[in-house]
Amino acid sequence: MSTVDFIVIVVVVGLVALAITKMVKDKKRGVKCSGCSGCSECPNNHLQ
Amino acid sequence: MKIALAGNPNSGKTSLFNAITGKIEHVGNWSGVTVEKKEGDVKQNLNPRNEDLVVVDLPGAYSMSPYTSEESITRDFVQNENPDVIINIVDSTNLSRSLFFTTQLLELGIPVIVALNKSDLTDKKGNTIDVPALSDALKCPVILTSATKSSDNGLPKLIDAVITLGKSNKKQIPPSIYGVKKASTKEEFEKADKKRYAFVNNVVTEVERRKVSSEKQTLQDKVDRIVAHKWLGIPIFAAIIWLVFSISQSWVGPLLADIFVGWIDVLYEGVASLLGEDVNPVLAALLLDGIIGGVGAVIGFLPLIMVLFFCLALLEDSGYMARVAIVLDRFFKKVGLSGRSIIPMIVGTGCGIPGIMSTRTIKNERQRRTTAMLTPFMPCGAKLPIIALFAGVFFGDNSWVGTSMYFLGIIVIIISALIIRKITGDYSKSYFIMELPEYRLPSLKRAAISVLMRAKAFIIKAGTIILVCNAAVQILQTFNWQFQVVAENAPETSILASIASPLAILFIPLGFGLWQFAAAAVTGFIAKENVVGTLAVCFSITNFIDVEELALVGGSAEVSTIFGITAVAGLSYLVFNLFTPPCFAAIGAMNSEMESRKWLLGAVGFQLGMGYTLAFLVYQLGTLLTTGSLGAGFIGGLVAVVLIVTYVGYLMRKGSKGKQISAGMRSVKV
Numbered sequence: 001m002s003t004v005d006f007i008v009i010v011v012v013v014g015l016v017a018l019a020i021t022k023m024v025k026d027k028k029r030g031v032k033c034s035g036c037s038g039c040s041e042c043p044n045n046h047l048q
Numbered sequence: 049m050k051i052a053l054a055g056n057p058n059s060g061k062t063s064l065f066n067a068i069t070g071k072i073e074h075v076g077n078w079s080g081v082t083v084e085k086k087e088g089d090v091k092q093n094l095n096p097r098n099e100d101l102v103v104v105d106l107p108g109a110y111s112m113s114p115y116t117s118e119e120s121i122t123r124d125f126v127q128n129e130n131p132d133v134i135i136n137i138v139d140s141t142n143l144s145r146s147l148f149f150t151t152q153l154l155e156l157g158i159p160v161i162v163a164l165n166k167s168d169l170t171d172k173k174g175n176t177i178d179v180p181a182l183s184d185a186l187k188c189p190v191i192l193t194s195a196t197k198s199s200d201n202g203l204p205k206l207i208d209a210v211i212t213l214g215k216s217n218k219k220q221i222p223p224s225i226y227g228v229k230k231a232s233t234k235e236e237f238e239k240a241d242k243k244r245y246a247f248v249n250n251v252v253t254e255v256e257r258r259k260v261s262s263e264k265q266t267l268q269d270k271v272d273r274i275v276a277h278k279w280l281g282i283p284i285f286a287a288i289i290w291l292v293f294s295i296s297q298s299w300v301g302p303l304l305a306d307i308f309v310g311w312i313d314v315l316y317e318g319v320a321s322l323l324g325e326d327v328n329p330v331l332a333a334l335l336l337d338g339i340i341g342g343v344g345a346v347i348g349f350l351p352l353i354m355v356l357f358f359c360l361a362l363l364e365d366s367g368y369m370a371r372v373a374i375v376l377d378r379f380f381k382k383v384g385l386s387g388r389s390i391i392p393m394i395v396g397t398g399c400g401i402p403g404i405m406s407t408r409t410i411k412n413e414r415q416r417r418t419t420a421m422l423t424p425f426m427p428c429g430a431k432l433p434i435i436a437l438f439a440g441v442f443f444g445d446n447s448w449v450g451t452s453m454y455f456l457g458i459i460v461i462i463i464s465a466l467i468i469r470k471i472t473g474d475y476s477k478s479y480f481i482m483e484l485p486e487y488r489l490p491s492l493k494r495a496a497i498s499v500l501m502r503a504k505a506f507i508i509k510a511g512t513i514i515l516v517c518n519a520a521v522q523i524l525q526t527f528n529w530q531f532q533v534v535a536e537n538a539p540e541t542s543i544l545a546s547i548a549s550p551l552a553i554l555f556i557p558l559g560f561g562l563w564q565f566a567a568a569a570v571t572g573f574i575a576k577e578n579v580v581g582t583l584a585v586c587f588s589i590t591n592f593i594d595v596e597e598l599a600l601v602g603g604s605a606e607v608s609t610i611f612g613i614t615a616v617a618g619l620s621y622l623v624f625n626l627f628t629p630p631c632f633a634a635i636g637a638m639n640s641e642m643e644s645r646k647w648l649l650g651a652v653g654f655q656l657g658m659g660y661t662l663a664f665l666v667y668q669l670g671t672l673l674t675t676g677s678l679g680a681g682f683i684g685g686l687v688a689v690v691l692i693v694t695y696v697g698y699l700m701r702k703g704s705k706g707k708q709i710s711a712g713m714r715s716v717k718v
Contacts, residue, residue, distance in 0.1 A: 019515045
């Protein structure tokens, strides 16, 4: 495995981990979906 | 200090809340926008002494006796949570209607300040209100406000008065004219209400001078006679929606997409050149095609979604959408719903979740559940990239595709409501009375804020759930079950293909019996935008939007060849994705609003049956019309559709029989 391969793995795992962390965090805050195009009128909007 | 904002629907509570707190909650120029209470702190510039001031925006209510559930939120909060001060927002253009609720608030003993809102509109109309006389009559401070104005809006004076009143710890003295303290029986309530109305009429006669006679037809009345006309209203609505889709998909949208996709291209090329030749091709594909390509394919459609929502926000702010509810009310009433069901459906064009949640304003249980079930049939923001993709690939970006999907949604909702009414056997009727808001010049600022909020949310969604799904799809289609990289010429041996292929068989009668389409349809249940992302990953298309040709889908003939389906099958796939169940989050919202597992399962089953049947009809009839022969898998599909229709017919007969039996029992009882 080359250094570039290792960096790509770190980047991909990092991006996916960040995305999952955000979703889990949102779920705990009671957000029904991590971002939706109608959130400005959603009574459960916690993004602001 | 806890301050409650209470008032009639569409009196400007949320505008006042936003102006006081600096928040950007959704404001609509019609009633029923707020369905839950919202809290915020008073802005620093209105609260220079940094007092502890929490403002609670409550749903609109006409009275303290609950009629709909959001009215009960207002009543329960005001009666049980003991706010220190109530700001009663009164629409100064409609004083006589608004003051009835004021009289009820004054009886609670909690200090009340009346914010005489929309005072700029009252001035424009040439009407005058004697504010000191009104304050004397109500025995509470009355302050002129204009929440939508950025300066000279009366808000500093209002907050000053709130602080002074809140600190004084004085109990509110009710106007002593009617002497109705505690009514307990229905007759006593009615008697009290009559006295309140008489009091309000006297006060209004004394303090208000109206310049325009209500008998004279205003310009607004003249416009309404055309746009809310029972026949003319429909083609006008169709033309407006067509214009909105044309602006977003054919005219302005591609221009903005050009710039935006250019940035995604730069990112893709930059990362590709950074990786160079030495990187493992599987890892390169995962990062470039799976993550950047997949997410980029979805995000590329963001500009057109922003333009579309900007146009819809302007329409809503102008007051036009309330007229649409009136125009469609006639049809909805015939199938057991009412214009009240249209409001969640219009809200649902942004996102199905708030649309479904706003069904709680409907009192009738059957109507509420039916509306929650049918709201996802309106194309939401997440479905717009799918519409744009298929309109671009197969129909040259033609705006009739989006417009017809919007109207097909309305037609399907009407037919479905009729079916559900027969299944439930509930023929109860309800009447829809909606106060038409004044037309006003839509605010570009409000529309821009609304669109930026949506854009932010869309990007968050693309960077979270869509990114994870696309990475998973890329991995599943790269490896087989032995976790070996699949050969380039044998993608059907991948894990993804082996999972999706059995499902794809079911889709042969619908024209898209390929595992890639089956996989995309399934990931669409996680988030509808995933349909576009998964197709991009599965067909290795890094970018749908062409920056050279200013077209939403560049090289559409080439893409349609890669897809390997006909234009009719493309339309069928589009219909299937629009009319099958929405994403899981929206199904969750349906579950909480329906409060019935039986209804939820029925709703999901109904949506699956509806999506399958419609896609079958579109593909088979379309193929027959365009080629002269039926499409593949006709017999199998026909059997499935006949089974669906027979089962629904059986349920409808059962529902009607139940109704006859109960009618028979009633007549025997008589």
